[in-house]
Amino acid sequence: MFKEIISSQSLEITAKPTSGRIPLGFKGAGIFCGIKKRRKDLALILSERPATAAGVFTTNVVQAAPVLICKEHLSERDTFRALIINSGNANACTGEQGYKDAFEMSSLIASELGLENNEIFVSSTGVIGETLPMDKISEGIKIIASEIFSTEKQEEEKMQEAAEAIMTTDTFSKTVSSTFLINGKEVTIYGMAKGSGMIHPNMATMLGFILTDATIEKKLLQSMLKNATNKTFNRIIVDGDTSTNDMVLALANGASSAEIIAETHEHYIFENELFALLKKLSLDIVRDGEGATKLIEITVDGAGSIEDAEKIGRTIALSPLVKTAIHGEDANWGRIIAAAGYSGIKFDPAQFEIFINGIKILGSNYSVELSIEESNKTLEPHYIYLTIKIGNGNYSATCWTCDFSEEYVKINGSYRS
Amino acid sequence: MFKEIISSQSLEITAKPTSGRIPLGFKGAGIFCGIKKRRKDLALILSERPATAAGVFTTNVVQAAPVLICKEHLSERDTFRALIINSGNANACTGEQGYKDAFEMSSLIASELGLENNEIFVSSTGVIGETLPMDKISEGIKIIASEIFSTEKQEEEKMQEAAEAIMTTDTFSKTVSSTFLINGKEVTIYGMAKGSGMIHPNMATMLGFILTDATIEKKLLQSMLKNATNKTFNRIIVDGDTSTNDMVLALANGASSAEIIAETHEHYIFENELFALLKKLSLDIVRDGEGATKLIEITVDGAGSIEDAEKIGRTIALSPLVKTAIHGEDANWGRIIAAAGYSGIKFDPAQFEIFINGIKILGSNYSVELSIEESNKTLEPHYIYLTIKIGNGNYSATCWTCDFSEEYVKINGSYRS
Numbered sequence: 001m002f003k004e005i006i007s008s009q010s011l012e013i014t015a016k017p018t019s020g021r022i023p024l025g026f027k028g029a030g031i032f033c034g035i036k037k038r039r040k041d042l043a044l045i046l047s048e049r050p051a052t053a054a055g056v057f058t059t060n061v062v063q064a065a066p067v068l069i070c071k072e073h074l075s076e077r078d079t080f081r082a083l084i085i086n087s088g089n090a091n092a093c094t095g096e097q098g099y100k101d102a103f104e105m106s107s108l109i110a111s112e113l114g115l116e117n118n119e120i121f122v123s124s125t126g127v128i129g130e131t132l133p134m135d136k137i138s139e140g141i142k143i144i145a146s147e148i149f150s151t152e153k154q155e156e157e158k159m160q161e162a163a164e165a166i167m168t169t170d171t172f173s174k175t176v177s178s179t180f181l182i183n184g185k186e187v188t189i190y191g192m193a194k195g196s197g198m199i200h201p202n203m204a205t206m207l208g209f210i211l212t213d214a215t216i217e218k219k220l221l222q223s224m225l226k227n228a229t230n231k232t233f234n235r236i237i238v239d240g241d242t243s244t245n246d247m248v249l250a251l252a253n254g255a256s257s258a259e260i261i262a263e264t265h266e267h268y269i270f271e272n273e274l275f276a277l278l279k280k281l282s283l284d285i286v287r288d289g290e291g292a293t294k295l296i297e298i299t300v301d302g303a304g305s306i307e308d309a310e311k312i313g314r315t316i317a318l319s320p321l322v323k324t325a326i327h328g329e330d331a332n333w334g335r336i337i338a339a340a341g342y343s344g345i346k347f348d349p350a351q352f353e354i355f356i357n358g359i360k361i362l363g364s365n366y367s368v369e370l371s372i373e374e375s376n377k378t379l380e381p382h383y384i385y386l387t388i389k390i391g392n393g394n395y396s397a398t399c400w401t402c403d404f405s406e407e408y409v410k411i412n413g414s415y416r417s
Numbered sequence: 418m419f420k421e422i423i424s425s426q427s428l429e430i431t432a433k434p435t436s437g438r439i440p441l442g443f444k445g446a447g448i449f450c451g452i453k454k455r456r457k458d459l460a461l462i463l464s465e466r467p468a469t470a471a472g473v474f475t476t477n478v479v480q481a482a483p484v485l486i487c488k489e490h491l492s493e494r495d496t497f498r499a500l501i502i503n504s505g506n507a508n509a510c511t512g513e514q515g516y517k518d519a520f521e522m523s524s525l526i527a528s529e530l531g532l533e534n535n536e537i538f539v540s541s542t543g544v545i546g547e548t549l550p551m552d553k554i555s556e557g558i559k560i561i562a563s564e565i566f567s568t569e570k571q572e573e574e575k576m577q578e579a580a581e582a583i584m585t586t587d588t589f590s591k592t593v594s595s596t597f598l599i600n601g602k603e604v605t606i607y608g609m610a611k612g613s614g615m616i617h618p619n620m621a622t623m624l625g626f627i628l629t630d631a632t633i634e635k636k637l638l639q640s641m642l643k644n645a646t647n648k649t650f651n652r653i654i655v656d657g658d659t660s661t662n663d664m665v666l667a668l669a670n671g672a673s674s675a676e677i678i679a680e681t682h683e684h685y686i687f688e689n690e691l692f693a694l695l696k697k698l699s700l701d702i703v704r705d706g707e708g709a710t711k712l713i714e715i716t717v718d719g720a721g722s723i724e725d726a727e728k729i730g731r732t733i734a735l736s737p738l739v740k741t742a743i744h745g746e747d748a749n750w751g752r753i754i755a756a757a758g759y760s761g762i763k764f765d766p767a768q769f770e771i772f773i774n775g776i777k778i779l780g781s782n783y784s785v786e787l788s789i790e791e792s793n794k795t796l797e798p799h800y801i802y803l804t805i806k807i808g809n810g811n812y813s814a815t816c817w818t819c820d821f822s823e824e825y826v827k828i829n830g831s832y833r834s
């Protein structure tokens with residue numbers, strides 16, 4: 001039996017990100033090149049040595065040009081050197097021209113840095129349906145290729161600028177790093193991310209870039225990234241909309257000389273650190289939802305399989321009725337049990353139990369021991385731990401969402417016009 | 418090739434219901450018995466002669482006691498006589514006691530009317546998780562059993578009172594009737610409904626009761642009701658939440674002496690009338706969504722199957738991002754194509770076309786011929802016909818939803834507290 005172990009304390013993260021330590025052998029830069037009106041819109045991340053890579057991409061049928069390019073490059077070779085990312089324009093639904101532009105972005109930066117075209121990953125986020133302003137981007141690429149070697153700023157500061165350049169409607173940049181020992185050698189993992197489709201779906205892409213100085217074989221890196229993404233980025237549920245551009249990329253350049261070998265104790269340590277890091281980035285994305293006033297962790301326990309538990313959790317997390325009730329601090333358990341009931345997973349409703357922040361608001365056989373007022377009080381905190389117990393088995397899964405406020409509708413209804 | 422033919426004009430229905438003609442041999446009554454604070458809360462519908470019946474019930478795993486009782490009665494016999502319905506309390510998540518109470522409701526009215534217990538259908542709608550006030554209900558049942566034979570009011574008026582007694586948060590009662598000729602004999606179908614889970618999910622049940630004086634064999638009535646429900650009540654998508662109490666029941670008592678025989682021309686006529694009637698009730702439910710300012714008809718054309726078309730339409734109809742954009746009159750086609758893209762149905766995005774109220778806002782190969790301002794203008798009417806064309810085949814499906822306003826969140830966040 002496998003149970004996910006997720007510390008509840010970890011929800012209580014600080015609002016400001018920790019930029020933290022950068023893994024050995026990586027450089028970053030972020031500049032303004034004119035795609036957006038004012039703010040930074042072009043980022044470059046470079047590994048000084050060849051790095052293995054892994055990628056997890058959107059499952060949307062409509063895939064933006066940079067997603068296609070990244071998948072091709074990932075399948076063509078084993079080592080990579082750089083990521084070029086623009087914000088302000090998603091290069092999605094742009095047809096043939098979009099594909100050419102994404103290819104040109106990687107070619108331009110490759111030629112500036114003296115690399116092969118397919119050693120580069122390309123990523124875009126921003127408005128859908130408009131072609132990239134390639135004149136501005138090619139000018140920007142020349143500048144950023146020199147900026148990345150500049151010694152006027154600390155490397156940490158430059159990497160932080162890269163993290164800012166991938167933002168769209170995010171209100172704060174999301175970065176995190178973790179340093180730990182592998183066989184007595186220091187290993188660092190660093191991650192940056194930008195927000196998902198909660199607010200401005202035209203600028204809704206969820207991007208994550210993970211860098212480490214460990215040595216990790218490509219297949220192992222792919223399996224670890226996929227596992228961790230499935231339990232973190234893929235478990236944050238804001239409005240259920242999946243973007244055309246979502247991607248999480250990881251680079252491992254081995255500069256620390258610590259090696260992660262599959263099925264060893266070190267593999268387990270590294271995977272746990274990676275999971276914690278992606279979880280931190282995921283929760284930062286949920287917390288940055290405009291209009292969100294509460295962060296909700298939903299754990300479904302007692303399911304027949306992890307998939308069942310996830311499906312029930314996801315259905316509850318997507319229910320506008322549950323999300324508005326939590327926003328209004330109304331511990332309306334009828335909405336929760338009804339949402340679970342249409343998840344498609346069969347269970348005995350008489351065994352259903354609901355806990356909010358550790359307090360049982362519904363027991364089995366529909367027993368309610370708290371008054372409505374007492375139940376509602378459990379929803380006062382900003383961090384809501386909602387635990388559902390069903391009687392089907394021993395599996396559980398956790399997902400995260402935020403509440404649904406009037407602000408969300410206001411912002412989304414008047415975004416472009 | 419089967420294509421659904423749905424007249425677009427039919428969206429433009431009047432706000433006030435037409436109570437219309439009651440089929441021969443049916444009586445109704447609606448009274449106040451004290452479950453709610455003030456308004457009518459108990460309804461009775463009686464057929465003077467045995468009627469065949471059909472039912473379509475919620476697919477939620479959590480099924481309220483009256484749903485279980487109705488299913489049992491429906492399977493136990495071929496003819497039925499009455500429906501007893503209360504509002505204000507759903508008798509859902511009430512365990513053993515709830516089942517006993519629902520059974521008692523049918524027994525009480527059966528004994529008042531001199532009928533068998535299983536000739537009665539029982540239906541409840543209202544708050545989840547509280548047991549029925551059986552003292553008030555048994556008093557009410559005595560009163561309504563005499564009220565239904567009272568001649569002080571017109572039959573039409575009494576049936577209208579029944580329609581009012583099944584309302585919860587509905588702002589108007591929803592009734593419709595249609596009279597037409599079958600083999601030279603007048604046949605009437607009458608329907609009443611109450612709203613679905615768009616606003617107050619504790620009072621969110623969608624109920625529909627259909628009465629006709631045609632003679633229809635039980636199996637044929639079931640198949641017609643199921644087909645019509647699948648294309649009407651099951652295609653209205655407000656927030657995706659499916660209640661524990663949803664049901665649509667039909668009674669056919671043969672009082673008109675016109676018989677509908679399977680696979681005849683008359684069968685086709687009757688089925689078409691039934692579909693139109695259920696569609697009218699469905700649209701009334703969508704239009705009654707508090708906070709809703711626009712009624713949206715989504716037709717997906719060019720799909721490989723009706724199921725595929727429906728799945729894409731349903732995903733678009735459920736996307737908060739699409740619904741808030743339409744609310745804000747922002748013809749944000751990126752949101753529509755992205756929602757279609759995560760429906761799970763594969764298609765070639767370059768062949769995707771979008772029409773709003775007949776105007777093409779997105780052509781194939783992502784061609785956009787209108788300015789943003791011109792596109793947005795297409796969303797000004799209250800009735801939005803959104804047509805999506807994909808290039809997979811010749812099948813289409815239509816569903817209905819409403820826009821998503823700040824009001825929705827405001828009402829749902831402060832419902833109980």
